[in-house]
Amino acid sequence: MTVSRRGFLQVAAGSAAGLVLSFYVPAGVRAAKAAQPPSSSPNAFVRIGTDESVTVMLAHSEMGQGIWTGLAMLIAEELECDWSKVRSEHAPVASVYAHPVLQIQMTGGSMTTLGEFERYRTVGAMARDMLVRAAAARWKVSPAACKTAKGVVTHGKDLLTYGQLAADAMKLTPPTTVKLKQPKDWKLIGTPVRRLDTPEKITGKAQFGIDVSFPGLRTAVVLRPPAFGSRLVKFDATAALKVPGVEKVVPTANGVAVIAAHFWAAKLGRDALHVEWTQPDGGGVDSARLLVEYRAKAKTRGAIATDVGDVDAALAAAKSRLEMEYDVPYLAHAPMEPLNCAVKIDGDRCEIWTGTQLPAIDQQVAAKILGTAPDKIAIHTPFLGGAFGRRGSATSDFVSEAVIVAKAAGVPVKVVWTREDDVRGGFYRPAYVHRVQVGVDARGAPVAWDHVIVGQSVVAGTMFEPFVVRNGVDSTSVEGIDGSPYLEEIPGRRVSLHSPKTPITVLSWRSVGHTHTAFVMESVIDELAHAAGQDPLAYRLALLKGKPRHANALKVAAEEAGWGTALAEGRARGIAVHESFGSIIAEVAEVSIEQGRIRVHAVTCSVDCGTAVNPLAVEAQIQGSIAFGLGAALHSKLTIRDGVVQESNFHDYQVLRMFEMPRIAVHIIPSNAKMGGIGEPATAVIAPAVANAVFALTKQRLRSLPFRLAQD
Known part of the structure; x- marks a missing residue:
């Protein structure tokens, strides 16, 4: 871990801050630097001012996910500064701000906190080391004899604030190595912390x-x-x-x-x-016609993502076979700020x-x-x-x-862009069709699985295609199915993909491929459970007996939701569990039917995301993700006729309304697992949880989004 002293002093000399500390650059990012534009900017850094302020530069964008606070917490934990003095700023564009894993400056994939967890803590520890050495030099004592807390260095009765030490600390050589705190010693990480950007957004001071x-x-x-x-x-x-x-x-x-x-x-x-x-050529693309074409294509084998065993023979030998078809529509992102x-x-x-x-x-x-x-x-x-x-x-x-x-x-x-421009402007979540054939044994357990997916690639034709598409398979289209824990023990399993091209421009949508794969996988598993005459929770636990984290998430959500206990007449529960972005989410939805419409009254969610840096932010992200996903499950759909998007604004491209928001209980599972992302995973799980609850209540299996109940 090395830092250029020359570069460090150059940026420090041009700053009004007392101490400017640059990050170390991981080897992977250094290697990627040649592909990025040269820049005189230093590595990402933290500024400690003579006014005691601590400013954290964010290598990622704050878009509501809470990193304005979360990344600052990582530095503050190791720095041991006064949290009330901490603020954040967006960093400029520079190669040194490249994501340590993705090697490009970007925000997405729920990878900000997990990607920066070590880097941001390290810079906090580096800054603390320099401040302590500056204080020790003044007092002519050993740095080991000094202590830090809330932005103050002490030695016996002597004390100096970080602001008083900043100028001296700036003159010191940054340490080449630092020792990070053990989790048992954390004071800030893991505690619920209010967001730093909330006051600005409430008062209107925040600039979008x-x-x-x-x-x-x-x-x-x-x-x-x-x-x-x-x-x-x-x-x-x-x-x-x-x-x-x-x-x-x-x-x-x-x-x-x-x-x-x-x-x-x-x-x-x-x-x-x-x-x-x-x-448009041929009169223009039509979403209804595309659906028919996709359904026909789903009856043929696509590019192979997974092919284990003799699937056709396993299907033929199975005790019984279930065939299912699911579809999801094009979706707009429709953020509140166009x-x-x-x-x-x-x-x-x-x-x-x-x-x-x-x-x-x-x-x-x-x-x-x-x-x-x-x-x-x-x-x-x-x-x-x-x-x-x-x-x-x-x-x-x-x-x-x-x-x-x-x-x-x-x-x-x-x-x-107006709202209408935004909804009609293209770059949508693609429409998909899934055709699934499952062979089961006498106990109802799957022994053969043939899964065909049809839908556009969100990376085709972009700079990401060479890294994401292999042998004709876009990994983002099959994620959540290819490698699913449900499929690992099935002796005959095949997953294939068709990625047709259309004039419709498409783009990743919150939780990317998991938006459709979680819906299909958890609905199919529920279908298998009911076909076997088994409790949906017990059936899942039997299939996931070798997956303790998945099983535990299911058990926590089920227990907290009161699974198996009586509900008011006209209500039922549905359950689903899914892993995405390194986190495991289980959700139980409680629903009823009111005037022919699905009403979701409550959602109980358990989450195993490894270390939860800010539990309050985790809870908020899960609540928002569920609301976002529930809007798509109940309402959202784009209709394209003659190449023209028919919807235009929130009156016809509907999202979840305030009165529809269910009660949401979030239970964070203490976990020593590797950290996962949290901004997207809960979005994927809500649709199947609701669909499964509706089936438990009405015996109608909803296989298309958004959900529409059959009318008597």
Whole structure:
């Protein structure tokens, strides 16, 4: 673990802080550095000011998942500073902020905390070591004789604050190795801590991308193709330019932008445009027709993800066979803050303000558009008003569009998407069809499993494809099935995948492939349990006898939910368990049917995520994930006809309403397992838990999302 003293002193000398400490760079990140743009920025660092403030630079984006607090807790734990003095800031784009595992500066995959757990604690320990040595030098005592607590170094009755020591500590050489605390000695990690960003967000002080404003900034809205496969032929801006406040109309890569003094003028100007588009080839893609095509394709074998034993022979020899088909629709991400991006171009330099999950890629794309070096592109990351994957576009679609508009306009421009633009703008969770054939023995246990999945790849055609797609199989399309603990002991098992291409642009959606694979796997297991005449919990526990963490999560959720006890008339429970992003989630849903609609009254959730850095944040993320997933299970669906998305806003692309929010009880299981992610896993489990509860109540097996009950 090495730190350049020259680089350390260079950044320290240019800072008003008393102590600026740079991170060590793991070998994997150092190796990746050559592929990233050169930068004069130091490694990610913590600043300790003479005013006792401790500022933590975040290598990742805060989009509601709580890392503004969680990462700061990691440094504060080892630093032993005064928590009330801690604050966070988003770091700039630089190769040294690359994720230690993914080797790119990004936020996604529920990997922030688990990826930074060692790195952020290490920098806290390094800073503490330097402060202690600075104090010991003043007192002429051994550093080992000094103690630290709440931002103060003491030796007997002598004491010095971190702020008083910061300047002296800055002059010292950072340690090459540090010893991190053992879990038994943690004072902050593992305790419930209120979020640092909450006060700003309550008071309105927090700045999101859509809030960005400065003198000379203009607002633009873009008229994009009305249908997938349509292209711009020509446009007439005469009427648009007559709208008061409209200043310019320029073409973009795939549409027309109206630049104005403010948003409303830009929108009215866009409404006044006369535009001619080409018609999509073949009349345009149709989601209903795609579903028929996917179902037909699911009857054929795809690219092989898993193939163990003689599956066909095992199916033929089974005591009985079950055949099932499941499908899920295209879904929009629909974050509360629609997409936006502000761009200011000054010669060969450019500043960008946007909520993004992939700033390193955005920087490269912007540089290419402007014909300049990546290190001349500065990206400022405000808070993200939700993302769920939409702000992690590998093509940087919304950022590149804003750069193109600003370049054409010749003035600083903030491109703002309306809610309708956001819902109809593409980059959706793909639709999928699953066809499953399971052969069971006399006890109802599976002995053969043939599983075919059909759906678009979210990485095809992107920089991630070479790393994610192997032998025609996109691992994100089969995750949660390929390698499922339920399948490990089945002697004949096969999982195959078709990844058809369509004009519809797709992107990862919260919990990625697990959004559909968890629904299918846990529903199928429930079907097998009922077909065998067994209790769904007992059936799962029998299949998972070699998986103690899964079994324990099931038992905790079931016990806390009162599984097996009587419920009020007209109610039933359903259970599901699934592992994703290194965490195991079990959920029990309690439902009823009210006026022909599914009502979810309560959800009991157990989570084994290894170390829970901030239990309060874990609970909040699970609550939010369940609400997000429940909205998709009950309501959300995109319908595409003639290449045109029919839904436009929350009135027809429905998400969960306040009155529909169930009571949620979260039980964090103490665990010594390797840390897992927490921002996404609970989203995947809620749909099957609800479907299984509905079956227990009505005997209707719901195999399509969103759920629709059969009417008598």
